[in-house]
Every structure is written in structure tokens, then in C-alpha cells.
Amino acid sequence: MSDDASSAGVGDRLFGFLNRDPGLVLGVLGAIYLVYILSGVVFGFSLRGQLNTVANLTFYIGVFGMLALALNLHWGYTGLFNIGIVGFMAIGVYVTAIVSKPPAAQGGAAQVGGFGLPLGVGVVAGVVVAALFGLLVGLPALRLRADYLAIVTIAFSEIIRFTLMSRTFQTYTVPDTIDLWLFTLDPAADTIGLGGGGGLILNYTPPLEAILSALFLWDPYLGFVDFVQQNFIANNPKPVVDSLTYGLILLLVCALFYWLLTRTGSSPFGRVLKAIREDEDVANSLGKNTNRFKLKSFVFGCALMAFGGILWYAGRGSITPPSFRPNITFYIWIALIIGGPGSNTGSFLGGAVFAAALYEGPRLIKNLIEAAVGSLEGPGSFGQAMAAMGSFDPWPLLAYTLNSISQLRLVIMGLVLIWLMHNRPDGMLGHRKETASSIDLSRPEGVGGDADAAATDGGEQQ
Template structure:
């Protein structure tokens, strides 16, 4: 790989070392914040578990979006719709069969959880196919319009009372409507370890934590272990997309991104390649929707609002589109600084300055800045309203990135486009002076 302006060159281990270094820095910062806030060991471990969860889900979604936008140039702003289809179809397939008098108003088909996960991914991919067939024949901005419209159609469909409950194969099933859907299938953690025959060993592992985390350590350990499992999925996504990008299929996708007409002139059916890439990315997004929400106990359609899609775009832009390493780093930085960071910053400032009074509205907060140049009221108002202003902070960060670092954290990168080295051997003399670069490279 030939890399220009690459931060990873200065860190041992290359891309993997850079990812580990960023994660260790993030965790160390949160642990220090927990010490200042006076968190107990249980509180610290819960913080790490929640942080790991969000880092993993945003990294996976950024990787899936990178396949669409970074590799193929497909402008998908309906990500949350594919997530919704994934988790709702999984619930339809794997929820227990409805029993009168039970807590749940609707049931499912009662199939194993793994079958439901596969069905959810397949449904998300099929929805991607339905969208791609007409939209990819149009310009890229039409695909963006179609995908965001699709995500809203999906959300309002799941809000519909008509789909709240219905009969399927003689069973009472449904999506719950606006009141949401209870996920009363087998505990995913138990199903995961049962699948590998390790459930008893896992219970013994949890029991060992009684010494340092008394009074039911299982929720804390479950959160930590689930975070580790999700990081394993991040590694799987990274491996899959890296292999895809290095394959002949991936090289055609990048050719389409750079110049679709040129790829067409070389005899490539670009529509077929784009549809395959779009379906694969949609399936990966559907899987993340399942992994994100299947442990939550219930789901509601209004979770799947468009802003989640824009969170993922910000994560990808932070890391740099076209780079799988950048997608992971962007997901980690977004989760730690922009998604979870404001809440912890507010807690820290409230702890350090417990008696600071914040103005109740924007007017009293900004007036002292112009009358006597006192920024303190505006600062404390901003901190007190940090959750409400979170989207404003994200917008400011996005504007700064677009002006100062549009290529993302890792800068401009290149990767080998050929399956074999194309550099001329020294024994054959100097390469022809054609002004081209050696190695057959294209931008990553």
C-alpha cells in the first residue's frame, strides 16, 4: 500500500495500531472523568460498556455506509430505514408464538433467533434491491431522495395500526404500531453462548465477579461482554469490506465511483455492480439495527428518525470516506466526543463548579456578553442545555470539517488496485517514462 499524509505511518502496527491507540485514549479519558465524578467500580464498568456499545454500532454503520458512498459513490441517506426493517423482521420471525393472556399483544413465528437475524438481513437487502432497481438508473441525487423517502415510509408503516397486528400462517403477529413492540424472545446473550455451548461457562465467569461487583454483577458483565461481541462484529465488517475492496468486484466499484462512463466503456455492467453493492450494504445496516436494539427489550418506530442517518454520515466524514480504518475511527470519535461526550462534560463541570447558576433562557445568557463582556452566563447556559444543543455542536463540527479537513482524519490515502504487483522488475531496466505512477494505484 502506498500512503500519503497517513497518520498510521507514525504509529506501530499501522492501521490496527492507530485504532487501538485511539480506543485506549478514549477509554482512558472516560475513566479519568469517572474518577473525577467519583464513580464506583460498577459505575466505571457501566460507563465503559455503554461507550463500547456506541463505538461499535457507529463504527459498523460507518463501514456499511463506506461501502455505498466511499467505495461506489452511492448517496444513501435512508440508513435508518434498513435498520428498522432488519430488527422488525427479526422480531416477527423470532418472537414467541402469541398466547392469550400474555404480556405481549402480538407474537411471532417462534423460530430460532439466528433464523430471525438472517431473515432481517435478507429483508433489508431485498428492500435495497426494490429501491435500487429504479433509483440507480437516475442521477445520484435522486437516489438520496428515494432513500430518505423510503426510510420515512418504513417508519410510518410501522406506526400504522393496520400493521400493528395481523394473521400470518395462522398465527397472531404484528409490529405493534405506535405503542411499540415488546421483544420477549430468548435473551440474546444466552442464545449466543448456548449456540456455542458455553452458557454454563459464562455463568461461572459472571459468578467470579461477585467479589469485586457484589449485588448482582450480571447486568454489568452482560454489558461488557456484549460490547466485546460487538467489537468482534466490527472486526468482521472491517475484514469483509477490506477483502471486498481488494477484490476485482471492489475495484470495479471504485471505477464506478471515479467515472461510471469509463467503467461502462470497458464492458462492465455498472448497474448490476451497483445493485449488488447496495444490497450488501443494506444487509449490513439491517444487521446493525438488530444488534443495536435486540437487547433493549422493546422497539418503537420513532427511534428510526432521519437524524440517526445523519449521525452516521458525520461519523463517516470524521474518519474519511473511502477508508475502512477511517470509518472505525470516525465511529469511535463520534460516539465518544459528540454522542456521549456532551453529557459527561456537563457532569464534570457540574461536579467541579457545583454552585454555578445557569440562566434560564438564551436572552439573559447572551446579554452580559454585549453589556460588560462577561462570557460566563453564556458558558453556563450552554453547559446546562448541552443535550438540547447537541445537534448544534454536531453541525458546527461538520462545518469545520468541511472547511478544514474534508478528507477526514487520515487524510488522502491510496491503495493498490491490482491483485498482483505491477511494478517493473529492475532486471528489465527502467520503466517507460509515461508520467504514470507505478503499482497501478487508485484513490482509496
Template sequence: MLLALLLGIYVVYLIGGLIIGFPLRGLVNQIGQLTFWIAVFGMAALALNLQWGYTGLFNIGIVAFMATGVYVTAILSKPVYGSGTSAAEVGGLGLPLWIGIIGGMLAAALMGLIAALPALRLRADYLAIVTIALSEIVRFTLLSDTFSGSDVGGYRIGLGGGDGIILDYGDPLELFIKGLSWPFDLLLGQEHVLWEDVYLGAIVETAGLVITTNPKAVVDNFVYAGLLLVVMGGFYALLVRTGNSPFGRVLKAIREDEDVTNALGKNTNQFKIKSFMVGCALMGLVGILWFGTQGSVTPNTFRPRITFYIWIALIIGGSGSNTGSVLGGAIFAAFLYQGPRYFKNIVESALGDPSAPPSFGPAIAELPDVVPLLLYTLDSLRQLQLVIMGLVLVWLMHNRPEGILGHRKEIAASVPLTRPRREQSGTLAADGGDLDE
């Protein structure tokens, strides 16, 4: 079902681009961006599903854990800068990128523990208030000039303040390609070949693609988006296995009735803390993979809007369902997040980039001629995106609050509960009676 959905989305995007004669570079870029957003929102929805769908923990401070993962990774893996540089040019510890990624995930998990210890004694709306307050505390801390940068032992280290922080610690895609190629380098006894040469020629030249402007950037984006799909598959496998394990069954019992679960001898607070920390670590990894290739981030990047995007994706697919989480992430990315922008590009290209009225007044002044109003609406489609999302969310809450695949029946036992088959007619049961009885 997921493969059919993804294939259908790609076909729609390709047909839309081909109809208006999009150049090959534009098509490749659009498919790469679409794949990137599907993977990002799918991973984020899966991480949230562990907390809300499995355990019933209402976390609307997702951006706090994303920001923690991104900034800690930058601090650990950025090159070392000397003292005297500006606040925006703060350095780091110069550690390998893979150590920075692990450190960012651990820091996000620790942030989850700090939030969980006092907050998990609360329920429902109160936990939501605590988590969204935490996200704003993290954002304003990153904005503070106090932590923007300071000279420590002759080195400039800090968070960058309102100027943000430059993510010049290397490319995660390069780290992955080198990780795949080192066994061959060891076997052949030679130095590592430039990683872009490994696949750039193979994809661009062998496939016959004619991309004249910066082909490496196009292929990089496409390959990195494919890598994120693989990581999303790892998220999915991890959460499916977690949900089918005894640990996952306790989490679902807590979601249904915490008091009964506690009465059965389970330390529900301990299970909730573990679930919350694992989910926060995964959210930190999503933030690292999401923003790690953008070159720089600012604290205002991590506004609550991103949290609500992820919640919409989970609600569309259905909480409690891993398949639904990926499904919701794909639908949200294709039709609510990336779709309006792509539609705008298609229409503008088809109409030859028409000029729209500068404001709403001139747009309605020429009624009953609706063309200026339509052009103004098309030009304002980015701002109307939030309105469209809100309307979709309201419709879902009224008509299908469980989502597309939510609230499915699940088997609570780890062993089959079906009646054993009778091997021979007339065999006596353990109580001496016939099995037919």
C-alpha cells in the same frame, strides 16, 4: 493506529471519572456504553463505506434497512401469542433467534433490491432523495394501524403500530454464549450451565470488582459491547477483502467513472445492485445488534437523525477507507455522541448537581454573572449536541472534506507493478538489448 486511538479514548474517560471520584459501577457502565457506541457506529460506517466509499451510492435512508432488520427479526423470533391480545403484545413465529437474525438481514437486502432497481438509474442527489423517502415510507408503514396487529389462525401477529413492538425473543448475548459452550456440553455429556454463571463469577469475583447493585446487568453490558467489537472486526475484514477483490476494484471504478467502466464491458447496474444489497444487509444486522437488547422499539426510533449520525462518522474518518470508517466511528462516539453526556455527568458530579435556570431568559438576566448561563448551557447540552455536530461537519467540509484518512492512493492492479529486479549484470533483455538500456 486504531488501537492507540481506542486506548487514548479509554484513558481520557477513566481519568475523567477518577478525578471526580466516580464509583466503580459508574466507571464500568461508562466504559461499557462507550465501547458499545464505538462498535455500533464503526459497523454502521463500514456498511455505508461499501455503498458510498466504494461504489459512490448516495444512501441517506440507512434507518429504513435497520428498521427492516429489527422488525423482521422480531416477527420471526418472538414467542407465539394467542388472539385477543393488545396491539403492543403482538407475537411472532417463535423461530430460533439465529434464524430471525438471518431473516432480518435477508429482508434488509431485499428492501435494498426493491430500492435499487428503480433508483440506481438515478445519480447523486436523486438517489439520495429516493432513499430518504424510502426511510420515511418504512417508518410511516410501521406507524400505521393497518399493520399494527391482526388475528391469523388464532394467533396475534403484526408490527405493533405506534405502540412499537416488544423484543422478547431472547438475548443475542445469551445466544452467543450458548453457541460457544455447546461443544463442551456435548463433550461432558451434561446440560448447559446457566450462561450468566459462566462469566459472572469469573469477572466480578476473580477480578475483585465490588458491584453491589445488579452486577449481572453491568457485566452483560460490558461483555456484549466486547462482542460487538469482535463483530466490527469481522465487518472490517470482510470489507477489506471485498475492496481488494476484482469485485471491489470494479466498484471503485464505478465510483470514479461509471461511463468508462461500462465501456470496458462491465455491467455497472448489476455491480451497483449487488453492492447496495450487501450494504443494506449489513445495515440490517447493525440495527439488530443495536436495538436487539433494548427490550422494545417504536417506529419513531428510526428517524433520519440516525442516518446523519452515521454519515458524520464516515465523513470524519474519510470515505473509501475502512480504517477511516472505524476511526470516524470511534471519534464520533467518544467526542460527539457520548462525550457531551459524559462531560455533563463529570461537571455535575464535581459541582454537586447544581440547579440550573429553567429557561434562557433567567439565565441571561443575571449577566454579567455568567454562572447561571453556564449552568443553563450545561443542562441543555443534550439539545446542543446537534449544534456541535453541525459545527464540526461544517468545519470538516471547509477544511478537510476528504476526512482524516480519505482519498488515499490505492493500487488498482492485483499484481505488483514494480520493475522486476535484475538478477545478473549484463543480461540481455527480450529485445536483445541490455537491461540497463
């Protein structure tokens, strides 16, 4: 075989791999990380700065990937227009905090304590309670369709946020001793609550330590941190290494979400959900209890959203109700729209592209410019920035824009969303196909038809 033929064969295999779902995911992630790393190298970031940038990117790819996959179960599979995502995230996070926070100190009436149970118990409790609230909301709301379901879910999300801010539920006194199955709560656990507008201090075991300890990897991990300190980063590398390691764990959880939802979508249950998405009346006429299927899908998705929210916020030092404003919900919707509803691969890639380009991208650009030209000192208002344009000096406007990067990020997201809805409503992967049966119903090649004849659009397989 000639060298040209061998090279062509390798190129064809590489192209074939990149054209399949695993190749698409690895190719897009590789391109994203390559751009971020090369940008840091070109502009002279230190090793610590590079690792911080990559850790933040990995964290947000993980959380937006998870939540876009959970939303895909509602909208992409079942056609449920849920825009109350952040409400279920808040329930999961706050329940986890209340269950796992240590008790308030004796005599510390101003403090808001918790039940002091292990973090794993708190996570399970948060997911279960969010699922129960999903059941409570879904029973009446899922009889509604389209815009009406959206109104109910966003109203529920705001009710949760204002409840968290209420002084009525700020603190609550419980009996001195409570027996919960295998756990007897500390008598000091007498002051719990939602914390009101001040939120809650998350002073339980950090999630990274809890996960690695459960896997008996905490001591080896501490040894690895010492190795990094001795050879690469002398000044306290643990926060950077912690962030990067936790981000990698989130990517593994994303892979678990992907596998779980792919199995769900290809199961008989998942095929009924897709039938409901296409035409609920037809699915109902075939003897399927569509209300029950929609309720199961809604509850399952709410539990996944709560779990994603717990992993997002559990590692922070505190939580407050403003962290759960509706803009988080719309971020997740943009991520799903970028990737394409109905495709788990597209949902994850949409989350990755959203995190890299729209969420962290503007901040990276600002950091790169500051690394190149130094700190930006600009005017304090838009009017002052525009006034400088009268003397043909664009620098004040540029400095003001970069210093207001958070507001600029929202503008860019809105423009991208408008462009996508007009030009690419199917998402970045475009029109995809899914098998309509649990067995291959396609005709063999050469027997009167296309091998892909028995397929419908909107799913996983190209």
C-alpha cells in the same frame, strides 16, 4: 550496539507500527479509552460508574463503526449517495422482532406477539428481508445519480417509519398453525404486527444470552458474573457486565465487517466498484454492466446495515418507530466523513471518534461536572438563562446548557461537519492510496521511478 541506537530502533519500530492500519486503530482506541478512564479516576467515579461509562462507549464505538463501514461500501467504494440507512435498519429490527418474539397469550388480543422462532432465525430473516427491500429500491433508483438517488433513499426511509406507525399494520391475524420448513408455529401465534406507534416489546431471548449459549459459554459466563459480585461489585453487577461484554462482542463483529469489506474491496468485484465511483461511463465502456454491479453493492450494503441495526436495538426492552428517525442516518454520515470515505480503516476510526467525542463526549462532560460540583439546577428556558447574564451571573446559562446536552450535541455535530467539509474533506487519515491491480505493478526501487507509481487515490494502503 549502544543504548541510544537500541532506543532509536525501538522508537522507529513503534512509529512504524503506529503508522500502519492496525497500529492506527489500536493507538486511537487506546487514547480514547485512556481519556475516559483517567477522567473517571480524577473525578472519583466508582468502579460501577467507570464500567458503565466504558460499556456505553464500547457499545457505540461498535455500532457506529459497523454502520460507517457498511456505508463506506455504498459511498466510499461505489459512489452511491444513500441517506436512507435507518430505513434498512428498521426493517431488520422489526422483522427480527416479529419472527423471534414469543406468541401472544391466548385471549390477549391487545398484545402483539410473534412466531416464537429462535433469535438466530429472526436475525437471518431480518437481514434477508432488508436485502430484498434493497433490491426492490435499487432496481429503479440506481439508474438515478447523486442528489436524485439521495431523495429516493431518504423518502424510502420515511415511508418505512410511517408504515411502522400506521394502525393498518398494527396487528394482523394469521392461521392457527403455520408450517415453516423445520418449524411448526405455535397455534397461539395468531396475533402479529408492527405494533403501531406503541412499538413492540422485545421479550425474546436476550442477544447476549443467545450468542454465548450458541458458543456453549453461557454457564462459564454466569460463573464469571458471580466472581465479579463476590470480589468487586456486590450489588447486582450483571447488567454492567452484560453491557461491557456485549460491547466487546460488537467490536469483534466490527473486525468481521472490516475483514469482509477489505476482501471485497481488493477483489475484482471491488475494483469494478471503485472504477464506477471514479467514472461510471468509462467502466461501462470497458464492458462492465455497471447497473448490475451497483445493484449488488447496494443490496450487500443494505444487508450489512440491517445487521448493524439488529445488533444495535436487539438488546433493548422495546422498539418504537421514533427510534428510526433520519438523524441516525446523518450520525453515520458524520462518522464516515470524520474517518474518510474510501478507507475501511478510516471508516471504523471515524465511527470510534464520533462515538467518543461527539455522541458520548458531551454526556461525559456533564457527568464529570456533576461529579465535581453536584447536581445542576438551572432555569427551565433559554430566555431565563440569558436574563441572568444581565447581572453578570454565568452559572444559570452554564447549568441550562449542560441540562440541554442533547440539543447542544446536535449543534456541535453541525459545527464539526461544516469544519470538516471546508478543511478536511478527505477525513482524519487524509489522502490515502490503494493498489490498482490484484498484483504488484510497481517498479523495483532504483529502476526509474517511484515504487508507488501504479496507484490511485482513495483506498486502504498508505
